[in-house]
Amino acid sequence: MVPTPMATRRPTLATAPKAQTANQTITQVWPCLRAAQGHTVIDVSVSPNAKKTELVGWHDGALRIRLQAPPVDGAANEALRKWLAQQLGLPHQQVKLLRGDTSRRKQWQVELDCAQVAAWLAAQPAMRNPDAPSDSD
Secondary structure: OOOOOHHHOOOOOOOOOHHHHHHHHHHHHOOOEEEEOOEEEEEEEEEOOOOOOEEEEEEOOEEEEEOOOOOOOOHHHHHHHHHHHHHHOOOHHHEEEEEOOOOOEEEEEEOOOHHHHHHHHHOOOOOOOOOOOOOOO
């Protein structure tokens, strides 16, 4: 058998760059996350006018967050931005709404590595995902 030149081989886990492999694994375990050039995009499904703001689980591949703020004049978006920043330990300026200004389904950009956001998700009581990576791995 003639060896195939490296340029024509399909990438495998052994030949793929480690960062790409790690991000692919994270997005398989947490489909609501996507890594992009130095930041992470989070898909969120929001339920406004709740008794309190909390992460409650999944909804159609997105994080389901109950939000205390009403959906009036951007109040819910601002409250969600502040809550995400506080939860992730970021300044408010490092959390940006990308899509969904008037929708329940939103995409947020956070200035954190995908692995750090995944670690935060894994620590949330509402996220009972048996496939999530743990500290013992």
